[in-house]
Amino acid sequence: MPGHPTRASRLGWGYRVAVAIFWPLLMLLTKRDWRGFDQLDDVDGGVIIATNHTSWFDPLAVAHPLWAHDRPPRFLGKEEVFRVPIMGPVITSAGQIKVYRESAEAIGAFRDAVEAAKNGECVVVYPEGTITKDPDLWPMAAKTGAVRIALASGRPLYPMVQWGPQAVMRPYKKELRLFPRKTMQVWLGEPIDLSEFAGKEWTPELLHQATDLLIARMTEIESRMRGETPPSKPYTPVSDEPVPDERDEK
Numbered sequence: 001m002p003g004h005p006t007r008a009s010r011l012g013w014g015y016r017v018a019v020a021i022f023w024p025l026l027m028l029l030t031k032r033d034w035r036g037f038d039q040l041d042d043v044d045g046g047v048i049i050a051t052n053h054t055s056w057f058d059p060l061a062v063a064h065p066l067w068a069h070d071r072p073p074r075f076l077g078k079e080e081v082f083r084v085p086i087m088g089p090v091i092t093s094a095g096q097i098k099v100y101r102e103s104a105e106a107i108g109a110f111r112d113a114v115e116a117a118k119n120g121e122c123v124v125v126y127p128e129g130t131i132t133k134d135p136d137l138w139p140m141a142a143k144t145g146a147v148r149i150a151l152a153s154g155r156p157l158y159p160m161v162q163w164g165p166q167a168v169m170r171p172y173k174k175e176l177r178l179f180p181r182k183t184m185q186v187w188l189g190e191p192i193d194l195s196e197f198a199g200k201e202w203t204p205e206l207l208h209q210a211t212d213l214l215i216a217r218m219t220e221i222e223s224r225m226r227g228e229t230p231p232s233k234p235y236t237p238v239s240d241e242p243v244p245d246e247r248d249e250k
Contacts, residue, residue, distance in 0.1 A: 014093025
């Protein structure tokens with residue numbers, strides 16, 4: 001028995017319902033370009049996956065290859081999503097991790113994620129915290145949560161990049177553009193080497209340095225995926241910044 005949950009594990013009725021609905025739909029309605037996931041076969045125990053965020057559709061694109069490679073994902077999700085009728089009970093049963101942003105309860109999500117990683121789970125984190133506001137959809141400057149979970153749990157941190165979901169559902173748009181079928185490119189990079197940060201005091205400088213390394217790796221993977229040159233530094237949004245109009249054309 002591997003040291004991590006598999007598709008055969010007891011995952012909750014919500015997981016089974018989601019898989020029964022979305023697996024056949026994704027197989028039918030999308031094309032796939034998955035790379036790098038075979039490396040998870042050699043990892044016994046939990047992993048942390050840090051991925052970019054381009055669309056409300058991309059959790060499905062991210063979960064699809066992880067499930068296919070026998071790593072049922074546990075996402076960190078905003079608390080308000082858990083209160084949505086029908087969806088809320090499903091994701092709660094599926095064991096997803098509730099995040100209370102900007103509140104005293106936020107530390108609970110961190111502890112739950114660390115414990116999950118230590119217990120062999122595949123923990124998926126969006127380090128940007130929200131859909132990117134970069135006008136060209138490159139990864140933004142990120143929060144330090146993914147790095148902190150990896151350092152606290154001692155489990156490997158993998159950069160993941162997806163591209164394609166934004167063609168199905170544009171950022172911040174409630175729509176579905178399924179035809180013609182879109183290719184979901186999801187590439188998993190090699191784990192980030194955090195050895196230089198391990199065992200040291202978690203100063204803001206250290207955490208941001210490690211997070212900058214993560215985002216740089218994600219951006220490099222996305223650059224190869226898209227065949228484009230990324231910006232010289234990640235976009236840093238200001239508080240309450242509106243979504244750029246240019247995004248309507250993406």
